[in-house]
Amino acid sequence: MAEQTLTNLTREEQRFEPPADLAEHANVKEEAYARANADRAAFWAEAAERLDWGREWDQVLDWSNPPFAKWFVGGTLNASVNCVDRHVAAGNGGRVALHWVGEPDADTRSITYAQLKAEVSRAANALTALGVRKGDRVAIYMPMIPEAVVAMLACARLGAPHTVVFGGFSADALASRIIDCGARVVITADGGYRRGAPSALKPAVDEAVEKTGEMVRNVVVVRRTGQDVAWYPTEEGGRDVWWHDVVDGASADHTPEMHDSEHPLYVMYTSGTTGKPKGILHTTGGYLVGTSFTHWEVFDLKPQTDVYWCTADVGWVTGHSYMVYGPLANGATQVMYEGTPEKGRWWKIVQDYRVTILYTAPTAIRTFMKQGREIPDGFDLSSLRLLGSVGEPINPAAYVWYHEVIGGSRCPIVDTWWQTETGQIMISHLPGVTAGKPGSAMKALPGVVVDVVDDDARPVAQGNSGYLVLREPWPAMLRTLWGDDERFKETYWSRWEGLYFAGDGAKLDEDGDLWLLGRVDDVMNVSGHRLSTAEIESALVSHPAVAEAAVVGAADPTTGQAVCAFVILRDRATPAEGGVGGADLGEELRRHVAKEIGPIAKPRQVMVVPELPKTRSGKILRRLLKDVAEHREVGDVTTLADSTVMDLIKSASPSSKEE
Numbered sequence: 001m002a003e004q005t006l007t008n009l010t011r012e013e014q015r016f017e018p019p020a021d022l023a024e025h026a027n028v029k030e031e032a033y034a035r036a037n038a039d040r041a042a043f044w045a046e047a048a049e050r051l052d053w054g055r056e057w058d059q060v061l062d063w064s065n066p067p068f069a070k071w072f073v074g075g076t077l078n079a080s081v082n083c084v085d086r087h088v089a090a091g092n093g094g095r096v097a098l099h100w101v102g103e104p105d106a107d108t109r110s111i112t113y114a115q116l117k118a119e120v121s122r123a124a125n126a127l128t129a130l131g132v133r134k135g136d137r138v139a140i141y142m143p144m145i146p147e148a149v150v151a152m153l154a155c156a157r158l159g160a161p162h163t164v165v166f167g168g169f170s171a172d173a174l175a176s177r178i179i180d181c182g183a184r185v186v187i188t189a190d191g192g193y194r195r196g197a198p199s200a201l202k203p204a205v206d207e208a209v210e211k212t213g214e215m216v217r218n219v220v221v222v223r224r225t226g227q228d229v230a231w232y233p234t235e236e237g238g239r240d241v242w243w244h245d246v247v248d249g250a251s252a253d254h255t256p257e258m259h260d261s262e263h264p265l266y267v268m269y270t271s272g273t274t275g276k277p278k279g280i281l282h283t284t285g286g287y288l289v290g291t292s293f294t295h296w297e298v299f300d301l302k303p304q305t306d307v308y309w310c311t312a313d314v315g316w317v318t319g320h321s322y323m324v325y326g327p328l329a330n331g332a333t334q335v336m337y338e339g340t341p342e343k344g345r346w347w348k349i350v351q352d353y354r355v356t357i358l359y360t361a362p363t364a365i366r367t368f369m370k371q372g373r374e375i376p377d378g379f380d381l382s383s384l385r386l387l388g389s390v391g392e393p394i395n396p397a398a399y400v401w402y403h404e405v406i407g408g409s410r411c412p413i414v415d416t417w418w419q420t421e422t423g424q425i426m427i428s429h430l431p432g433v434t435a436g437k438p439g440s441a442m443k444a445l446p447g448v449v450v451d452v453v454d455d456d457a458r459p460v461a462q463g464n465s466g467y468l469v470l471r472e473p474w475p476a477m478l479r480t481l482w483g484d485d486e487r488f489k490e491t492y493w494s495r496w497e498g499l500y501f502a503g504d505g506a507k508l509d510e511d512g513d514l515w516l517l518g519r520v521d522d523v524m525n526v527s528g529h530r531l532s533t534a535e536i537e538s539a540l541v542s543h544p545a546v547a548e549a550a551v552v553g554a555a556d557p558t559t560g561q562a563v564c565a566f567v568i569l570r571d572r573a574t575p576a577e578g579g580v581g582g583a584d585l586g587e588e589l590r591r592h593v594a595k596e597i598g599p600i601a602k603p604r605q606v607m608v609v610p611e612l613p614k615t616r617s618g619k620i621l622r623r624l625l626k627d628v629a630e631h632r633e634v635g636d637v638t639t640l641a642d643s644t645v646m647d648l649i650k651s652a653s654p655s656s657k658e659e
């Protein structure tokens with residue numbers, strides 16, 4: 001697979017030099033690399049000076065007990081004060097923080113920093129009145145509306161770690177996250193607008209809360225769509241309160257407490273190689289330093305003049321680091337859009353709001369390519385000056401299209417590699433320094449130390465590929481997995497002594513630049529979202545008809561990878577005729593996965609097979625299934641316990657359901 005990706009990626013020879021004007025006025029210039037190399041702690045300390053601290057730190061980094069890092073030890077700060085209050089105090093209260101654009105056309109709101117401060121303060125007072133205290137966990141399950149940002153900042157203000165669950169996840173997925181982090185309050189909305197129609201959220205919360213016993217005290221509900229919802233009033237011993245009832249009347253004055261630099265800021269669940277999602281813990285000081293500095297550095301943000309738009313949903317880490325915490329800490333003006341990439345809508349937003357910086361994912365770019373350039377060509381995109389990409393490698397064809405059609409051949413593209421775990425961008429172009437090379441994410445940012453190593457942790461020579469590792473701690477790094485220090489050590493730090501293993505393969509080219517080659521573990525990347533094979537397999541086997549399941553991510557022209565499932569049915573479930581597994585069963589299993597995890601995890605394809613390819617020790621050889629799913633010659637089968645199973649699988653797969 002790695003080789004395949006690489007040949008696809010290396011075809012583009014064009015290089016894109018930084019525009020002279022941008023280079024001249026860039027926030028971060030070439031000298032930063034040497035400065036950071038000479039004294040990394042001093043480099044990050046300088047980055048930290050960009051924030052407001054209650055108490056200055058005593059020590060930049062405590063790495064005496066690896067892999068448990070402490071950054072800005074002894075310092076205190078409040079993330080919400082840094083994202084909101086300080087801009088008002090500096091005289092920028094009239095600056096727009098959020099240009100919110102709802103999915104229904106006429107639905108827009110522009111919110112200044114002063115208004116945001118008042119709203120966050122009200123929400124903090126309302127949560128306090130509901131009994132939320134420092135350290136309590138709050139789950140947030142919301143559409144892309146300003147209240148989602150307000151809710152996060154209000155939690156941060158109180159020191160109540162939030163866990164935002166993507167609104168596309170199912171009730172079961174929400175319940176397991178609420179239970180894992182012990183959330184006392186859930187903030188949600190009646191629904192949100194998706195593809196032109198209201199889509200409910202509250203019923204999933206009701207179902208999830210039922211599964212959590214007595215854990216959840218209150219559900220705070222924003223009225224967004226006005227649709228009917230089941231209601232459990234507090235006066236009758238229930239738990240539901242309307243956001244407008246508790247927040248609108250609350251005081252807009254709230255005196256924030258300064259929290260320890262290492263106080264938990266949030267938990268974000270992400271898929272790993274087992275069925276149970278991992279609760280990535282980010283803390284306050286280092287995270288805010290890492291995200292705000294890199295946002296200013298990589299996007300070359302000029303807060304007085306730029307209009308920044310990150311298209312990620314608030315339910316993913318990109319929404320946390322580069323829509324909420326990084327940009328707001330920098331006093332940016334940004335666009336927040338409720339909907340999905342429909343034809344022309346994004347370009348109308350860029351035109352209407354004079355967006356200067358756009359940060360999105362390759363899968364969206366490929367979708368727009370398919371729709372045709374006539375659509376963006378019909379809008380005035382001349383305000384754009386910088387483009388960003390995240391989530392998966394950007395293939396050269398998409399890169400060049402993005403550069404020419406969206407960027408008018410004048411905007412640099414920053415290809416940013418990072419992870420939920422890293423919290424901040426780690427590898428990227430510096431827009432005023434680095435010439436763009438389509439397909440390569442280029443180099444580690446100043447202050448970040450990455451390497452590509454072989455099985456024995458030896459750095460590979462230029463021109464070779466291996467595993468991507470991080471050699472030194474960085475400010476926004478995850479501190480642990482919520483409630484599971486052992487799994488934290490085991491997952492990221494056990495493969496090689498002293499190295500963080502990211503799970504990605506990478507190649508170092510002849511110039512020493514990095515090419516990301518995708519995951520080397522059992523994790524898929526579908527439309528830039530991380531899905532675990534094990535999680536989907538366990539959802540499949542929870543269906544009564546399924547005896548065993550194996551899931552692979554197969555190459556897909558739009559989504560990068562697509563979920564392909566191979567299932568063995570229980571004896572009694574095998575339909576008598578019409579081939580093994582009819583279309584109906586495939587559809588039913590797809591629906592079942594959507595219910596268990598969420599629509600994003602739905603397999604593109606379910607193939608009913610008589611056997612799965614296993615080694616003698618019982619490990620499923622997914623790479624062979626991937627060969628089948630990608631219609632390739634099946635690779636080396638010598639480690640199979642029974643080498644004939646692949647023939648059985650291949651002969652079974654054509655009768656399967658495909659769409």
Ligand code: WT7
Pocket residue numbers: 270317318389390391392393394415416417418419420421441502503504516518519525528529530
């Ligand atoms: C995985 C992390 C970081 C926010 C979005 C996804 C892949 C991410 C790139 C890129 C190549 C990339 C990696 C990584 N990835 N950005 N620019 N080039 N691959 O966050 O769900 O934590 O996934 O996404 O495989 O490990 P995530």
